[in-house]
Amino acid sequence: MRFAVIRFPGSNCDQDCVLALESFEGVEASYVWHKDESLEGFDAVVLPGGFSYGDYLRCGAIARFSPIMKAVRGAAADGKLVIGICNGFQILCESRLLPGALIRNRDLHFLCRHVFMRVESAESSFTGAGEKGAVWNIPIAHGEGAYCAAPEVLEEIEKRGQVLLRYCGAGGEVGEETNPNGSVGNIAGIRNLEGNVFGLMPHPERACEAGLGSTDGRFIFQSMIQAFRKTGATKTGEEAA
Amino acid sequence: MSNPEITPEVIAKHGITPEEFERIQKILGRDPNFTELGVFSVMWSEHCSYKNSKPELRKFPTTGERVLVKAGEENAGVIDIGDGWAIAFKIESHNHPSAVEPFQGAATGVGGIIRDIFTMGARPVFSMNSLRFGSIEGDSDAAKTNRRLFAGVVAGISHYGNCIGIPTIGGEVYFDDSYAGNPLVNVMCLGVLRHEQIARGAASGIGNPVFYVGAETGRDGLAGAAFASRELTEESKEDRPAVQVGDPFREKLLLEACLELLASGCVAGIQDMGAAGLTCSTCETASRGGTGVEIDVNLVPKREVGMTPYEILLSESQERMLVIVHKGQEATVREIFEKWDLPYAEVGTVKDDGKMRVMEGDRVAVEIPASKLADDAPIYNREVAPKKVAVPLSVDSVPEGDAGEILPALLADPSIASKRWVWRQYDHMVRLGATVLPGSDAAVFIVREAGKILAATTDCNAIYCLLDPREGGKIAVAEAARNLACSGAVPLAVTDNLNFGNPHKPENFLQLREAVEGLAEACRFFGTPVTGGNVSLYNESPAGAIDPTPTVGMVGIIERPECVMTQGFRGAGDAIYLLGEVLDGACASSGLGGSHYLKRVYGKKEGTPPRLDMGTEKRLHDLLRELIGGGFVKSAHDCAEGGLAVALAESCLSSGKDGCGHLGASVKIEGAGRADVLLFNEAQSRVVVSVESGKEKEFLAAVSRAGYPVSRLGEVAPTGRLSISVGEKEWQWSLADLEFAWGGAIGRLMA
Numbered sequence: 001m002r003f004a005v006i007r008f009p010g011s012n013c014d015q016d017c018v019l020a021l022e023s024f025e026g027v028e029a030s031y032v033w034h035k036d037e038s039l040e041g042f043d044a045v046v047l048p049g050g051f052s053y054g055d056y057l058r059c060g061a062i063a064r065f066s067p068i069m070k071a072v073r074g075a076a077a078d079g080k081l082v083i084g085i086c087n088g089f090q091i092l093c094e095s096r097l098l099p100g101a102l103i104r105n106r107d108l109h110f111l112c113r114h115v116f117m118r119v120e121s122a123e124s125s126f127t128g129a130g131e132k133g134a135v136w137n138i139p140i141a142h143g144e145g146a147y148c149a150a151p152e153v154l155e156e157i158e159k160r161g162q163v164l165l166r167y168c169g170a171g172g173e174v175g176e177e178t179n180p181n182g183s184v185g186n187i188a189g190i191r192n193l194e195g196n197v198f199g200l201m202p203h204p205e206r207a208c209e210a211g212l213g214s215t216d217g218r219f220i221f222q223s224m225i226q227a228f229r230k231t232g233a234t235k236t237g238e239e240a241a
Numbered sequence: 242m243s244n245p246e247i248t249p250e251v252i253a254k255h256g257i258t259p260e261e262f263e264r265i266q267k268i269l270g271r272d273p274n275f276t277e278l279g280v281f282s283v284m285w286s287e288h289c290s291y292k293n294s295k296p297e298l299r300k301f302p303t304t305g306e307r308v309l310v311k312a313g314e315e316n317a318g319v320i321d322i323g324d325g326w327a328i329a330f331k332i333e334s335h336n337h338p339s340a341v342e343p344f345q346g347a348a349t350g351v352g353g354i355i356r357d358i359f360t361m362g363a364r365p366v367f368s369m370n371s372l373r374f375g376s377i378e379g380d381s382d383a384a385k386t387n388r389r390l391f392a393g394v395v396a397g398i399s400h401y402g403n404c405i406g407i408p409t410i411g412g413e414v415y416f417d418d419s420y421a422g423n424p425l426v427n428v429m430c431l432g433v434l435r436h437e438q439i440a441r442g443a444a445s446g447i448g449n450p451v452f453y454v455g456a457e458t459g460r461d462g463l464a465g466a467a468f469a470s471r472e473l474t475e476e477s478k479e480d481r482p483a484v485q486v487g488d489p490f491r492e493k494l495l496l497e498a499c500l501e502l503l504a505s506g507c508v509a510g511i512q513d514m515g516a517a518g519l520t521c522s523t524c525e526t527a528s529r530g531g532t533g534v535e536i537d538v539n540l541v542p543k544r545e546v547g548m549t550p551y552e553i554l555l556s557e558s559q560e561r562m563l564v565i566v567h568k569g570q571e572a573t574v575r576e577i578f579e580k581w582d583l584p585y586a587e588v589g590t591v592k593d594d595g596k597m598r599v600m601e602g603d604r605v606a607v608e609i610p611a612s613k614l615a616d617d618a619p620i621y622n623r624e625v626a627p628k629k630v631a632v633p634l635s636v637d638s639v640p641e642g643d644a645g646e647i648l649p650a651l652l653a654d655p656s657i658a659s660k661r662w663v664w665r666q667y668d669h670m671v672r673l674g675a676t677v678l679p680g681s682d683a684a685v686f687i688v689r690e691a692g693k694i695l696a697a698t699t700d701c702n703a704i705y706c707l708l709d710p711r712e713g714g715k716i717a718v719a720e721a722a723r724n725l726a727c728s729g730a731v732p733l734a735v736t737d738n739l740n741f742g743n744p745h746k747p748e749n750f751l752q753l754r755e756a757v758e759g760l761a762e763a764c765r766f767f768g769t770p771v772t773g774g775n776v777s778l779y780n781e782s783p784a785g786a787i788d789p790t791p792t793v794g795m796v797g798i799i800e801r802p803e804c805v806m807t808q809g810f811r812g813a814g815d816a817i818y819l820l821g822e823v824l825d826g827a828c829a830s831s832g833l834g835g836s837h838y839l840k841r842v843y844g845k846k847e848g849t850p851p852r853l854d855m856g857t858e859k860r861l862h863d864l865l866r867e868l869i870g871g872g873f874v875k876s877a878h879d880c881a882e883g884g885l886a887v888a889l890a891e892s893c894l895s896s897g898k899d900g901c902g903h904l905g906a907s908v909k910i911e912g913a914g915r916a917d918v919l920l921f922n923e924a925q926s927r928v929v930v931s932v933e934s935g936k937e938k939e940f941l942a943a944v945s946r947a948g949y950p951v952s953r954l955g956e957v958a959p960t961g962r963l964s965i966s967v968g969e970k971e972w973q974w975s976l977a978d979l980e981f982a983w984g985g986a987i988g989r990l991m992a
Contacts, residue, residue, distance in 0.1 A: 012671055
């Protein structure tokens with residue numbers, strides 16, 4: 001399975017993503033420069049964390065217009081798996097590939113720490129390797145990670161089960177005390193309606209080896225690989241043919 | 242544009258003394274023009290020339306078998322870590338800019354030290370910092386100002402470090418009123434490189450083109466180096482234009498572009514534009530290369546119109562580098578800098594005449610012999626006050642306090658309390674290296690490209706340095722080495738940041754000299770050469786000089802992943818031992834002198850600092866590494882501020898993930914004398930370890946082979962309580978209460 005890791009000039013988790021991805025058997029991960037315009041030959045796309053173009057305006061507001069994003073939109077439309085992590089999530093929202101927006105954390109500080117999140121649904125290409133209700137420990141690191149959306153949008157994404165991860169306590173309890181950044185409904189990650197685009201503020205690539213404190217991030221990449229092998233492989237195979 | 246006339250007032254305004262002006266006239270064989278005067282004033286500031294501290298700095302050991310680039314030779318020292326890999330690291334201060342504008346002051350401090358590292362050809366892999374502020378407690382205006390400075394500095398470091406993607410993995414923060422109005426912001430960065438990748442800051446190869454790369458030059462930070470070399474006054478706010486504005490995104494681009502450029506092999510020499518900007522980089526590269534450099538300011542990319550050569554040369558705009566390229570390879574520079582969308586310009590050439598010549602089109606604006614400017618700054622042997630003998634403290638003069646109240650009070654002291662509020666604002670996990678989260682004795686980082694595990698720490702107890710700068714200096718080095726040993730590391734080398742008051746005052750200069758001699762002696766003893774660092778003098782506010790603060794940044798290496806050790810208890814039932822004495826009977830002030838107990842409870846900074854026996858200390862470090870390597874201990878934490886009781890509490894409170902504790906302890910302290918003295922004295926060379934019950938025999942055998950004092954204090958308990966008994970007395974604290982005091986103190990003050 002071939003992953004494209006998009007490299008904006010201010011991406012800084014790109015190398016971490018490649019390192020994490022390549023720890024999975026049968027996975028190949030390559031960098032794709034933001035000025036490139038094609039994602040041909042890739043099975044999945046990762047928009048990594050960082051500060052795409054400095055992000056002095058709104059995070060991801062400029063990245064949305066970069067040449068490579070046209071190709072990312074194309075890949076999403078083709079049904080390929082697209083995951084946006086942290087800054088990547090912000091870019092997906094700015095690009096309207098995902099609903100809602102990410103605003104400054106509740107207490108206005110950048111926050112880097114391990115947090116817990118509950119799996120709301122395992123019926124997805126990004127959580128399928130886990131179990132519904134499972135509690136994962138994956139770190140966050142962001143200043144603008146409070147998810148928000150208009151009430152009618154929220155109602156819609158909740159109704160359609162697009163919320164895949166919710167911040168919680170070690171025992172899975174969801175509430176204001178277990179909400180690290182003020183996200184509405186403790187939302188940590190959402191998918192699009194079609195189910196092939198996923199954005200999350202936590203950094204799964206930072207939770208892929210025991211020496212770094214957790215391996216729960218592996219569930220997310222493993223889910224993508226499983227989903228691809230089940231369905232995507234045939235599809236890409238046909239396209240290639 | 243004509244230069245203003247040189248009058249005695251103009252000379253004085255540049256901080257140039259009449260004697261220094263004569264020296265300039267001699268070097269030039271004529272009067273300098275206004276621009277040249279500006280150039281001399283920044284190059285001969287303390288910040289650039291070390292004119293007041295050089296004779297002292299020469300006392301440091303700077304050589305060793307691992308030293309590849311020595312202190313002072315280049316922007317940062319380089320140390321061999323084996324297998325063809327090396328590290329470049331350095332600490333630098335941004336105290337004065339941070340006092341005036343904390344956010345940008347601290348942010349650009351981070352930017353500057355990162356440039357120093359990648360200038361060496363190294364990829365920066367982590368940063369740390371050592372911070373000092375006035376008290377943040379209470380409702381006074383001073384406390385509010387200190388809180389504003391603290392919040393601003395942390396936010397500035399967070400902004401720059403997080404954006405550029407270099408993890409900030411540790412450091413230290415202390416609060417004391419001697420820093421009110423003059424905070425200390427010392428930032429350290431470490432990078433890795435292959436031996437053959439070491440880049441030099443020399444202008445070599447006559448005829449080679451000189452490129453300016455990076456951000457455009459503006460009027461920001463005009464003569465910041467000279468600003469940093471003055472005392473802060475009420476009027477310092479007017480110096481705000483001397484503070485630069487940082488752009489971490491630009492620096493990220495510059496970092497990647499420069500590393501790519503260096504890898505291409507087209508670079509003959511490279512130098513960052515930090516303090517004294519274009520001036521310093523041109524004359525230093527020429528001086529190091531034994532060549533001359535000629536540049537034309539008209540070719541320099543500028544952000545503003547109408548800038549004079551004076552302004553262009555003295556600007557301290559950030560995120561800029563000077564690169565000397567092998568002739569014929571100019572196209573490579575173009576290609577790489579266009580890829581990264583960064584400004585670049587060929588601004589000059591390497592010459593054979595030894596001159597730093599600055600043209601403004603056809604007009605010569607500056608012509609100065611480069612080596613004289615860079616290396617012939619005057620050197621002053623400042624007047625030294627006679628030595629003061631510190632007066633020991635008698636235990637009887639300290640009323641006996643109740644440990645039940647003292648321990649939570651000490652834990653909630655912002656200098657001792659958990660710095661979680663600080664380090665959670667730093668991205669410490671990017672680059673997947675932080676295998677030990679901040680908050681343990683030392684930061685531990687996996688350098689994946691090199692397959693090495695490094696440990697790093699910054700340390701300085703300034704109260705000890707105030708009471709006895711020589712002993713305080715030694716203890717700073719010993720504590721750093723101890724923190725590394727507790728983490729399982731062998732120390733490699735040191736970078737230091739000497740923060741002192743105005744050197745023209747003999748008592749301040751005495752502190753500098755004594756501290757340097759103490760540091761030097763200890764660095765020699767522990768085999769850790771000084772690879773460079775920074776001197777920051779003139780740290781005074783209207784209220785007086787800061788406590789002398791010679792911060793030590795020490796880096797070590799951990800041989801195997803199994804040897805990485807942390808401070809938190811790990812298993813209920815494990816035995817708790819103290820390596821070292823509960824009370825140092827030979828210490829003149831019984832370990833209470835300069836203690837945080839004395840400061841927190843009685844508001845005093847008195848007595849003599851704890852006694853340090855370096856031989857004992859070294860034996861402790863070797864023993865710790867043996868115990869860790871043998872798998873006999875499960876945690877190790879040194880006794881520092883607050884003594885044994887605080888160390889025990891911290892080991893409980895650090896027993897869980899993310900710095901939160903769940904394991905208690907039940908201990909009994911044997912010893913003669915007052916309980917408060919036994920629990921809170923700060924005797925040196927002591928470490929609290931925990932040992933699995935099945936391994937106590939082997940543990941004790943190893944300790945006894947080393948002949949090191951040891952006592953069994955008790956066991957780790959699953960109870961969620963810390964209980965300590967001394968003789969007939971016993972105290973119990975719930976971990977929740979201690980966590981409230983220790984974990985939440987800073988957050989509550991800053992809310």
